[in-house]
Amino acid sequence: MTTxxxxxxxxxxxxxxxxxxxxxxxxxxxxxxxxxAGGNGIGKTSLLRSFAxxxxxxxxxxxxxxxxxxxxxxxxxxxxxxxxxxNLKYHPSGLCTPTDTEIDExxxxxxxxxxxxxxxxxxxxxxxxxxxxxRLFLPSGRLWLLDEPxxxxxxxxxxxxxxRFQAHAQAGGAVVFTxxxxxxxxxxxxxxxxxxxxxx
Amino acid sequence: xxxARDIDILHYCRSQxxxxxxxxxxxxxxxINPLVFFLLVIVLFPLGLGPDPxxxxxxxxxxxxxxxxLSNLMICMRLFVDDLEDGSLEQLAMAxxxxxxxxxxxxxxxxxxxxxxxxxxxxxxGLMLGLPLDVAPVLVASLLMGTxxxxxxxxxxxxxxxxxxxxxxxxxxxxxxxxxxxxxxGTRSLNEALHGGDPTVALALLGAGVTGGLLLAxxxxxxxxxxxxxx
Amino acid sequence: MYFDSVADALAMGGHGAxxxxxxxxxxxxxxxxxLRPVMSTRRLNAGIREEALRKRSAKGAQGxxx
Amino acid sequence: xxxxxxxxGSPPWVYRFCDRVIxxxxxxxxxxxxxxxxxxxxxxxxxxxxxxxYRIIYIHVPAAVVALAGYYVMALAGxxxxxxxxxxxxxxxxxxxxxxxxxxxxxLITGAIWGKLTWGAWWVxxxxxxxxxxxFFLYAGVIALFEAYENKTVAARACAILSLVGTVNIPxxxxxxxxxxxxxxxxxxxxxxxxxxxxxxxxxxxxxxxxFYALFALLMMLYLKRSLTEDYARSAWLHKRLTA
Numbered sequence: 001m002t003t004x005x006x007x008x009x010x011x012x013x014x015x016x017x018x019x020x021x022x023x024x025x026x027x028x029x030x031x032x033x034x035x036x037a038g039g040n041g042i043g044k045t046s047l048l049r050s051f052a053x054x055x056x057x058x059x060x061x062x063x064x065x066x067x068x069x070x071x072x073x074x075x076x077x078x079x080x081x082x083x084x085x086x087n088l089k090y091h092p093s094g095l096c097t098p099t100d101t102e103i104d105e106x107x108x109x110x111x112x113x114x115x116x117x118x119x120x121x122x123x124x125x126x127x128x129x130x131x132x133x134x135r136l137f138l139p140s141g142r143l144w145l146l147d148e149p150x151x152x153x154x155x156x157x158x159x160x161x162x163x164r165f166q167a168h169a170q171a172g173g174a175v176v177f178t179x180x181x182x183x184x185x186x187x188x189x190x191x192x193x194x195x196x197x198x199x200x
Numbered sequence: 201x202x203x204a205r206d207i208d209i210l211h212y213c214r215s216q217x218x219x220x221x222x223x224x225x226x227x228x229x230x231x232i233n234p235l236v237f238f239l240l241v242i243v244l245f246p247l248g249l250g251p252d253p254x255x256x257x258x259x260x261x262x263x264x265x266x267x268x269x270l271s272n273l274m275i276c277m278r279l280f281v282d283d284l285e286d287g288s289l290e291q292l293a294m295a296x297x298x299x300x301x302x303x304x305x306x307x308x309x310x311x312x313x314x315x316x317x318x319x320x321x322x323x324x325x326g327l328m329l330g331l332p333l334d335v336a337p338v339l340v341a342s343l344l345m346g347t348x349x350x351x352x353x354x355x356x357x358x359x360x361x362x363x364x365x366x367x368x369x370x371x372x373x374x375x376x377x378x379x380x381x382x383x384x385x386g387t388r389s390l391n392e393a394l395h396g397g398d399p400t401v402a403l404a405l406l407g408a409g410v411t412g413g414l415l416l417a418x419x420x421x422x423x424x425x426x427x428x429x430x431x
Numbered sequence: 432m433y434f435d436s437v438a439d440a441l442a443m444g445g446h447g448a449x450x451x452x453x454x455x456x457x458x459x460x461x462x463x464x465x466l467r468p469v470m471s472t473r474r475l476n477a478g479i480r481e482e483a484l485r486k487r488s489a490k491g492a493q494g495x496x497x
Numbered sequence: 498x499x500x501x502x503x504x505x506g507s508p509p510w511v512y513r514f515c516d517r518v519i520x521x522x523x524x525x526x527x528x529x530x531x532x533x534x535x536x537x538x539x540x541x542x543x544x545x546x547x548x549x550x551y552r553i554i555y556i557h558v559p560a561a562v563v564a565l566a567g568y569y570v571m572a573l574a575g576x577x578x579x580x581x582x583x584x585x586x587x588x589x590x591x592x593x594x595x596x597x598x599x600x601x602x603x604x605l606i607t608g609a610i611w612g613k614l615t616w617g618a619w620w621v622x623x624x625x626x627x628x629x630x631x632x633f634f635l636y637a638g639v640i641a642l643f644e645a646y647e648n649k650t651v652a653a654r655a656c657a658i659l660s661l662v663g664t665v666n667i668p669x670x671x672x673x674x675x676x677x678x679x680x681x682x683x684x685x686x687x688x689x690x691x692x693x694x695x696x697x698x699x700x701x702x703x704x705x706x707x708x709f710y711a712l713f714a715l716l717m718m719l720y721l722k723r724s725l726t727e728d729y730a731r732s733a734w735l736h737k738r739l740t741a
Contacts, residue, residue, distance in 0.1 A: 016648040017728070054290050057430050057654050071294050075287030081226035082219075090219035092283075092302075093291040094212040356662055360655050364645040373641055374659060377634040378666050381673035388680065420662050423579075427655045430648075434539060446550045446614055453553045453610045454534055457560070457603050461530070461712065464599045468719040475726040476739055483740050 011061035019199030032174040038194035044178040070141030076132030080121030106137035146177040220309030231313040234271040257330035261390035276354030280362040300418035315347025338393040345406040352417035359424030506583040509734045515718040529708040536701040550614035559709035561604040567597035572664040575657030587653035592720030598636035624678035
């Protein structure tokens, strides 16, 4: 019985006839912060999606993980026609059933206090990103899989997010994220360079 | 507060149905357009066939059902497109309920906004085509069940084609052949009712179709959504 | 043979064009469906052989140079 | 038992198997096709009701029978590919679709010609012809779906799902079309009144049905070999076989 939140052994990811990544072996324990690094097109997003079990057809190898996963992809699953509050309350991942106060607190934490009932379509790109990331401030999963969480965020936003990552890790969760820039996460961060797993 | 709470499937389905109903109500044109399409095509038939009410009433069951089928196809073409684009579909797949259950709220909401509405309005269209009012119950009942089956089947096709360029035409090719039994049973029920026969056999078959569709189609829809998320 | 003469067999009681035509179309379709994989396999094989040959000669040239 | 199943999933083994069987099956099938046609066209007796036009039966019925069976072959391959993720099953499924569509086309065209002779019209909404047309659309759907996806692994998965959905629906479609036809049936000759078909007519028919099955198997092997050549163009075993 392991306590690992995610264990991948000899994972290989294909795209059609091309092998993107091979022999990916990784164990994610509670308290880990992992950054998936590597150049464009190496397969960061594909690996993250395979961890989320969203790309199961072309993934070979062993993958076991806990059920309690939160995934935020490139597109944030926000509907412009709904308010941020509704977007969080009726989120299709249904990971939690947050109360209205919890939602308001989460929105305040990402600096969106006062925008709870605005139409999401009217928000700026950065604000939309914050709405998506507000899910991290709700009771929401032990293993976080985040695709480029820092894009479209200003310096203050990045700092808030980094603090949140650390708090989550200390509380026994784990974060895996892809990013081009290096994050300020102190000694907790481990970087996984995908170059070593490049497929044939 | 890192642990996610356990979720209750029923609660999840209710909240997702509300989500989709909100979205539909925010853009009512998506709900109205298929109805207007239905009306428009109904108007085209007398213009093409001639205004003779006797002839129209003979053809009315077929016309009504073919048009219902086409407007259903229009709805299916839009079914998962936005959700794939904005990432809602992958979040749906991340939900900790089986995906085959998670897709049902959207279908329910879509059916409420399209099939139910169309069925309830259909007697009006029937009148325009010279159908007597006493077959209205059969018309409504058959359309209620028929639109549900067609939506379930269409959703399978939609799930398989959302990720594809020009998926619309492809969708029509994939699912129109599957609609054939629904069309046959639906028109049969109406014709029986019109000619003093017994429409219950056809209606019972439609009912069986709804049950079978509800049991099997969600599995295929879920598998199809997973395929489309792969891209 | 069931028919008395070749002319009878071709005529098929007046339906000759239809009956023979049906067989003709069928064989045409079968011919094309048979031909397609055979031809494309042949083309693919030629490509593979060519590449193998190229690789071998490249390797040989390398070996000579060193 | 498991070893046999495993062998069927092994591309080099299947490739070798095809290579070994095709040289036999190809000439036998072609000869049987020619012999069966000659038998049906020239040696079988004339039908007293339909005259010589009935001779189309020797291609029409076998094509129709195998076309339907072909869909089940395709769906079975799809099921295997879905459950066990055997790549070869994808290939088999992809091979079956165009062959089945070709058989359906043969059945439809010969049916139309026959219809012109018996009913005087090229197209009649007979239950069987209508079902055959729908079957053709089902095949066309699978082919179109496969072509629409760029990534062929994903395409195969999508087609497997679609063909399974089709399999569940085919009996329903056939039954409902029969039902529809029984209501509107015009007073005309039924397609095959095979209540008491004479042996001299039946044997060539059975022979042609078997031959069409054999042709299906042959075509499957040819398409399988082709797809294997395409997919494994870079693998060592194929190079060895081709350059030996």
